Amino acid sequence: MIGIFRTGLLCLVFCFLQPGLSALPTRENPRDLVIYGIRGPSGLGMVGLFDKPVQAPGFSTRIETLAQADLVAARFISGEAKIGILPPNMAAKIASSGKDIRIAAVIGMGMLSLLTSDPDVNGIGDLKGKTVEAAGQGATPDYVFRAILSNNGLVADTDVRLGFSLAYPEIAQSLIAGRISTALLPEPFATQALLARPSLRSVCDIRQQWQDLTGTDNFPMTVIAVDGNFASANQQALKIILSDIEESVKWTVANPQEAGLLAQKYDLGFPPDAAALAIPKSNYVYIPAGQARAALENLYGIFLRYSPVSIGGVMPGDEFYLQ
Numbered sequence: 001m002i003g004i005f006r007t008g009l010l011c012l013v014f015c016f017l018q019p020g021l022s023a024l025p026t027r028e029n030p031r032d033l034v035i036y037g038i039r040g041p042s043g044l045g046m047v048g049l050f051d052k053p054v055q056a057p058g059f060s061t062r063i064e065t066l067a068q069a070d071l072v073a074a075r076f077i078s079g080e081a082k083i084g085i086l087p088p089n090m091a092a093k094i095a096s097s098g099k100d101i102r103i104a105a106v107i108g109m110g111m112l113s114l115l116t117s118d119p120d121v122n123g124i125g126d127l128k129g130k131t132v133e134a135a136g137q138g139a140t141p142d143y144v145f146r147a148i149l150s151n152n153g154l155v156a157d158t159d160v161r162l163g164f165s166l167a168y169p170e171i172a173q174s175l176i177a178g179r180i181s182t183a184l185l186p187e188p189f190a191t192q193a194l195l196a197r198p199s200l201r202s203v204c205d206i207r208q209q210w211q212d213l214t215g216t217d218n219f220p221m222t223v224i225a226v227d228g229n230f231a232s233a234n235q236q237a238l239k240i241i242l243s244d245i246e247e248s249v250k251w252t253v254a255n256p257q258e259a260g261l262l263a264q265k266y267d268l269g270f271p272p273d274a275a276a277l278a279i280p281k282s283n284y285v286y287i288p289a290g291q292a293r294a295a296l297e298n299l300y301g302i303f304l305r306y307s308p309v310s311i312g313g314v315m316p317g318d319e320f321y322l323q
Contacts, residue, residue, distance in 0.1 A: 030058055031058060033060065033082060034062060034064050034081070035061060035083050035241070036065075036066060036072045036083070036085065037066070038065060038085050039067050039269050040168060040268060040270075041108070041111065041189070041282065042069070042108060043063075044268060045107050045222075045245075045249040045252050046063060046085070046245060047259055047268065048248040049063050049245070049248050050063050050262060050265075051262065054241050054245075056241050056244075057237060058234075059234075059237055069086060069090055069139070072084050073090045073094060076101055076225065077094060077097075082226065082227045083226050083227070085107070085223070085225070086222075086223055087136075087139050088106075088220050088299055088300070089139060089299075089303050092320070094225075094312075095316055096311065096312020096316070100228030101225055101226070101320075102225065102228050102321065102322040103226075103321055104224045104225070104226045104231075104288070104289055105242065105287055105289055106285060106289075106296070107222050107224055107245070107286055108283060109221060110144070110207055110210060110220075111186050111221060111282045111283045112186050113184075113190035114132070114182070114183075114184050114202065114206060115175060115183055115201065116182040116183075116203050117175070117201075118130070118181040122203070123203065124149065124203065124204055127154060127159075128154060129159070129160075131161040132145075132160060132161070132163065132184055133165075133166060133171050133174065134163065134171075135168045137164035141221075142162070142164075143307060143310070144219055146306050147213055147306065148210065148213060151213045168185060171185055171189065172185060172192050176193055182203070188274045188277070188279070190278070191281065192270055192278070216295060218295070219295065219298070219299045223292075223296075245286070252279060252284055253279060256277070256279035257276045259275065260272035260273065260274075289322045289323075290323065296316075297315060300316065
């Protein structure tokens with residue numbers, strides 16, 4: 001009996017000492033797992049998971065939305081976050097620091113609109129000498145727009161002043177109130193502004209401008225990132241989690257009215273009517289990392305051109321894309 005007890009104790013100690021086995025969840029003792037979202041348009045694709053949590057064996061899951069992407073990034077860096085939404089460049093920069101973080105999928109493609117009330121602005125070339133309010137300095141919208149300006153013969157911060165003092169909701173409200181005349185906005189804030197002030201109009205098709213620049217259809221805006229150690233130790237659970245995220249994205253796209261109401265219920269930051277109208281224009285997708293790699297590397301090439309430090313100075317390698 002003593003021998004059996006010692007053997008069991010040794011096995012228990014061994015399991016707790018092994019990397020990846022120290023907190024193996026069981027059905028009787030599920031581990032808490034937070035899936036981190038971002039308040040605003042990035043989190044809308046996962047809004048269905050608030051009412052219908054992921055049922056991954058051994059885990060008790062919940063969604064938590066944080067106010068800004070850098071707060072999610074900080075949780076990945078500290079090791080607290082195991083899975084969550086990030087902008088593509090933040091995921092790459094964290095990986096470049098030596099942290100084992102991987103992209104599992106792209107869940108949002110380009111959804112930017114350039115809106116104006118200025119009667120003199122009818123195309124990109126007319127922005128010379130103007131100010132364009134934007135948000136997300138140092139993130140995808142910033143450098144995509146800089147590249148588009150350059151492709152149209154304009155230099156950001158020289159020919160066109162970019163303002164970054166307002167968050168997206170404040171930019172939308174400022175456009176509506178007439179305090180600013182031209183702004184770069186993602187959905188659903190662009191639709192929200194157009195609904196409230198119909199005299200606003202689109203300057204150009206940003207997606208077409210990107211296609212003219214790169215020859216590719218669109219650019220990734222949002223990815224699902226996963227801690228590498230968690231992914232290796234919990235492959236079956238992760239497969240279920242990612243499948244449920246994919247189903248949530250599909251549900252959002254197919255049910256914009258209901259998704260808009262959930263966005264209001266869980267305080268994602270915009271009214272349900274704007275969300276419902278914006279969802280069909282918002283390019284919510286689910287593209288596994290391997291299939292999305294070419295589009296991501298195309299975007300990373302723009303970051304390397306304009307601000308290498310924003311992705312850690314190097315193109316991510318093979319291990320960055322979850323298999």
